[in-house]
Amino acid sequence: MKPSLQLRTSQNLAMTPQLQQAIRLLQLSSMELQMEVQQALESNMMLELDEGDENNESSEQQFNDSVATGITADEEKTGVDAENIPEDLPVDSAWEDIYENTAVYTNSFNTDTDYFENQGFEENGLRNHLLWQLNVTPVSEKDKAIAVSIIDALDDDGYLSCELNEILDSLGDDMDAEVDELAAVLHLVQSMEPAGVAARDLRECLLLQLDQCDSSTPHLAKAKELVNGHLQLMASRDFTQLMRRLQINQDSLQEVIALIQSMNPRPGSQIQTTQTEYVIPDVYVKKERSAWKVELNTDTIPQLKINTSYASMIRRADSSSDNISLKSHLQEARWFIKSLRSRSETLLRVASCIVEKQRAFLEYGEEAMKPLVLHDVADQLGLHESTISRVTTRKYMHTPRGIFELKYFFSSHVSTDEGGERSSTAIRALIKKLVSEESHKKPLSDSKIAKILSSQGIQVARRTVAKYREAISIPPSNERKRLV
Numbered sequence: 440m441k442p443s444l445q446l447r448t449s450q451n452l453a454m455t456p457q458l459q460q461a462i463r464l465l466q467l468s469s470m471e472l473q474m475e476v477q478q479a480l481e482s483n484m485m486l487e488l489d490e491g492d493e494n495n496e497s498s499e500q501q502f503n504d505s506v507a508t509g510i511t512a513d514e515e516k517t518g519v520d521a522e523n524i525p526e527d528l529p530v531d532s533a534w535e536d537i538y539e540n541t542a543v544y545t546n547s548f549n550t551d552t553d554y555f556e557n558q559g560f561e562e563n564g565l566r567n568h569l570l571w572q573l574n575v576t577p578v579s580e581k582d583k584a585i586a587v588s589i590i591d592a593l594d595d596d597g598y599l600s601c602e603l604n605e606i607l608d609s610l611g612d613d614m615d616a617e618v619d620e621l622a623a624v625l626h627l628v629q630s631m632e633p634a635g636v637a638a639r640d641l642r643e644c645l646l647l648q649l650d651q652c653d654s655s656t657p658h659l660a661k662a663k664e665l666v667n668g669h670l671q672l673m674a675s676r677d678f679t680q681l682m683r684r685l686q687i688n689q690d691s692l693q694e695v696i697a698l699i700q701s702m703n704p705r706p707g708s709q710i711q712t713t714q715t716e717y718v719i720p721d722v723y724v725k726k727e728r729s730a731w732k733v734e735l736n737t738d739t740i741p742q743l744k745i746n747t748s749y750a751s752m753i754r755r756a757d758s759s760s761d762n763i764s765l766k767s768h769l770q771e772a773r774w775f776i777k778s779l780r781s782r783s784e785t786l787l788r789v790a791s792c793i794v795e796k797q798r799a800f801l802e803y804g805e806e807a808m809k810p811l812v813l814h815d816v817a818d819q820l821g822l823h824e825s826t827i828s829r830v831t832t833r834k835y836m837h838t839p840r841g842i843f844e845l846k847y848f849f850s851s852h853v854s855t856d857e858g859g860e861r862s863s864t865a866i867r868a869l870i871k872k873l874v875s876e877e878s879h880k881k882p883l884s885d886s887k888i889a890k891i892l893s894s895q896g897i898q899v900a901r902r903t904v905a906k907y908r909e910a911i912s913i914p915p916s917n918e919r920k921r922l923v
Contacts, residue, residue: 472739484746486743566590589606598638599637656698657694662698720837721836723836749765786830810852847864855897861897879919884916
């Protein structure tokens with residue numbers, strides 16, 4: 440074979456930097472988009488926030504008036520005449536000592552919605568709450584050091600996560616302490632609020648809380664006896680054996696169990712240690728004149744524009760480095776604004792398509808949810824499934840029934856006897872409804888629920904029912920059994 444040169448023409452799809460930027464913006468959440476825009480404003484001189492023409496005209500008019508009168512903006516705010524400022528001031532003097540009616544003005548970015556509100560707020564955790572009680576308790580320095588070690592060993596639920604011997608080893612040889620001293624300090628910590636804290640297991644946690652109840656509480660002694668020796672029977676719902684062991688009737692056992700269930704098995708959860716995170720919806724859905732209307736949340740979409748001052752400095756015939764840099768920034772700014780608009784348009788199209796297909800859910804609830812997959816929306820809008828996946832990730836829709844992630848409206852389907860389909864979300868809603876209406880003495884098993892759904896034309900296996908039941912945090916039938 441002889442080497443030769445050949446020319447061929449072909450077409451291929453290339454990921455340009457502009458396309459990569461559009462894809463990256465498409466999958467960002469509202470908070471991440473705010474940070475991306477802020478970074479673009481800091482790095483690109485051609486970009487600026489579009490705050491409206493009225494604000495710009497008023498600021499320009501104020502600036503022109505100040506120039507005409509010869510008074511700067513700072514002088515107008517503080518009421519200070521620049522000509523009367525003395526040349527020499529004492530070294531230790533303050534501005535307020537010489538001039539009166541002074542005020543400090545800061546120029547801050549003001550918006551109607553502050554999404555970073557309380558971001559630096561530190562809530563009081565369980566450890567700080569216990570240390571505060573320890574500081575107001577009269578104890579020796581040695582006992583205080585042991586108590587701090589015990590408090591540090593507590594988990595988020597308030598349980599002691601290690602043995603006393605391990606805490607003793609962590610104190611080191613400098614601390615001359617015995618296990619009995621640690622046990623005494625542990626009782627001190629267990630007497631603090633919340634009740635039941637620093638317990639080593641569930642039995643001890645419940646007993647600590649029962650010990651703090653008033654002695655005149657009905658069935659208190661039987662409740663302590665049950666927790667101390669028959670807690671496993673209560674967990675297995677063996678009420679017949681419990682009545683025989685405690686020698687009480689059914690009504691008394693019911694009151695004893697009600698008293699135990701009024702205790703908190705996780706006392707540490709009463710002291711909130713994490714900051715509440717609020718969900719900002721990207722899309723609003725509301726009903727107007729028997730039609731569902733979809734609108735974007737404009738507060739989450741920054742409005743940007745080209746800075747005309749810098750754009751006017753660009754000269755066509757100039758090939759200097761400064762002019763080339765201005766042209767490059769201008770092109771990047773235009774692509775960034777275009778990518779933001781494309782993101783908003785795609786999000787609105789996908790949200791409108793979801794609302795159109797899930798109109799029954801908006802009207803009647805979860806039981807009317809239709810089966811929907813990414814391919815259905817992609818096929819209707821003429822987009823790729825990966826694009827639909829990026830749009831629906833970490834984007835939220837505000838509906839009259841609550842705030843849901845766009846991914847929530849996609850679910851698999853199960854065939855019915857009539858040849859139709861039911862979504863897994865609707866089946867989970869039906870299971871939840873059947874469990875809420877069941878008899879507490881004889882709760883429905885997974886097989887029984889499968890038979891009931893089969894009688895309604897929905898063919899699901901017992902294992903499928905168990906999977907859906909666990910997904911909505913419903914315990915099995917033996918754990919749902921009650922006396923009444």
